[in-house]
Amino acid sequence: RDNARRAVHHAARSIPIPEGVFDRVHMDLLQLEPSYHDPPLNYVLLIVDAFTKYPVAYALPNKEALTVARHFWLAICTFGTPKVLITDNGAEFVNDLLESLTALHGIDQRLITPYRPQANGQVERYNGVLLSALRKLTGDAPENWPEWLDFALLAVRTATSSVTGFSPFELMFGREFHPLADYSIFDWGVLTGPEAEVDTVATLIERR
Secondary structure, three states: OOHHHHHHHHHOOOOOOOOOOOEEEEEEEOOOOOOOOOOOEEEEEEEEEEEOEEEEEEEEEOOOHHHHHHHHHHHHHHHHOOOOOEEEEEOOOHHHHHHHHHHOOOOOOEEOOOOHHHHHHHHHHHHHHHHHHHHHOOOOOOOHHHHHHHHHHHHOOOEOOOOOOOOOHHHHHHOOOOOOOOOEEEEEEEEHHHHHHHHHHHHHOOOO
């Protein structure tokens, strides 16, 4: 099948407004400093639910089609099958394996062209947040980023949106986040953007 023609076909269609949780998801790949693991972890597969803005991320050793498809399948097993999947047209997303997976589950994959990257803004925003947060969290040991990935996600998932008045966690699960530890000493505040979210993570680290 001609992947180039398929990408143009998908990109030509409009992106539907999500009607509920995990109705439409955006997926992207970030490359980070190789971790200390053997083999090293080099990438983060980031998936963002467009309805709740809830981010899911997986540390990956590579960006091969099988690796990406397997972890997208893990997200499906956890959160259910989305109706629409938005990705760019990188080879890790445009391949027979992911196409078969989406076709099998009735997922409509739509591709973003390099000329319209803002259409994938749901996930692009979190790219910057996670990268900045992980840089602050790892300090002089950037190879330790996999150990801090979940902590960075926690800060983003539980941050109150100034637009909705709720956190992504609350919208996803229908309840407030109740941590096992006492985080009341931290000033989570009302976050208004990526910079505020990164500052919240930095505050948590400083007070640990």
